Amino acid sequence: MFDTILTWLLLIKCVGALLCIIRVLIGPTHSDRIAALDTLGLMLIGFVGILMILQDTMAYTEVILVVAILAFIGSVALAKYLERGNLFDRD
Amino acid sequence: MTAIEWIIIIFLAVGTLFSIAAGIGLVRFPDVYSRLHATGKNATASVILIMSATFIYFLYEHQLFIGKILLTILFVFLTTPVAALLISRSAYRIGIPMSKESVRDEMKPYYDNEKASPAKNE
Numbered sequence: 001m002f003d004t005i006l007t008w009l010l011l012i013k014c015v016g017a018l019l020c021i022i023r024v025l026i027g028p029t030h031s032d033r034i035a036a037l038d039t040l041g042l043m044l045i046g047f048v049g050i051l052m053i054l055q056d057t058m059a060y061t062e063v064i065l066v067v068a069i070l071a072f073i074g075s076v077a078l079a080k081y082l083e084r085g086n087l088f089d090r091d
Numbered sequence: 092m093t094a095i096e097w098i099i100i101i102f103l104a105v106g107t108l109f110s111i112a113a114g115i116g117l118v119r120f121p122d123v124y125s126r127l128h129a130t131g132k133n134a135t136a137s138v139i140l141i142m143s144a145t146f147i148y149f150l151y152e153h154q155l156f157i158g159k160i161l162l163t164i165l166f167v168f169l170t171t172p173v174a175a176l177l178i179s180r181s182a183y184r185i186g187i188p189m190s191k192e193s194v195r196d197e198m199k200p201y202y203d204n205e206k207a208s209p210a211k212n213e
Contacts, residue, residue, distance in 0.1 A: 002096050009107045016107075019114030023126075031123045031182035035130060038174055039117060042134040042167065043110055046141040049160075050103060053148050061159040064142075068166050075174040083181035 006054045010047065017043045034078045041071025095151045099144045106140030109133045121190035123182050131175035138167045 020043060023036040045064055052060050092100075116129025142164045149155045183198060 001092055005100055009103050012107050013110055016110040016114035019118050023117045029123060029187050031178055031187055032126060034178050035123060035127050036117055038178070039113055039130040039134050042138050042171065045138050045163070045167065046106060046110055049141040049145045052145055053099070058149060058155065058157060061157055064163050065159060068163055072170040072174055076177055079177040079181040083184050
């Protein structure tokens with residue numbers, strides 16, 4: 001019962017991630033794509049969280065932290081690159 | 092199912108609903124600013140609820156206090172608004188227009204000021 005509900009919740013989260021991927025593919029501007037990829041990273045965190053309960057293991061906690069950090073750094077770097085054209089200012 | 096499993100299921104279900112709301116808002120809203128409005132708050136709430144459920148599960152089923160999950164909650168809570176702010180500010184500065192239905196643009200005088208005198212910034 002518990003595992004069945006968790007599997008259905010994973011499937012529902014897959015629909016949410018699919019909507020994000022649709023926006024990444026059809027997004028009219030680059031900012032839309034960056035926002036959708038950021039949201040996709042956050043959904044991946046929740047996905048791995050449910051997977052930890054489903055498989056009854058705590059081996060994925062570092063995976064969650066690394067995905068969170070990489071999503072944030074990627075979004076900030078891409079936004080900064082769009083804004084100025086270079087990532088590191090020298091002056 | 093025990094009571095603690097019901098509590099975990101409720102937390103996970105509400106978090107999944109927030110996640111679905113973020114996806115629907117991302118697809119259906121008209122411009123990038125309203126999409127960021129939809130995804131930032133909903134995805135943060137989703138991650139916080141799901142990670143709280145994971146923490147409660149390991150605390151009550153295995154008597155394990157996993158601090159890294161709490162650290163993930165804190166990190167997501169701090170960094171998602173910053174990422175949304177940076178994305179929307181870069182979108183505004185490179186001139187992506189708002190949607191036709193938008194009625195107010197409160198940032199316009201400030202950025203006109205900045206464009207008129209670029210040497211004052213930086």
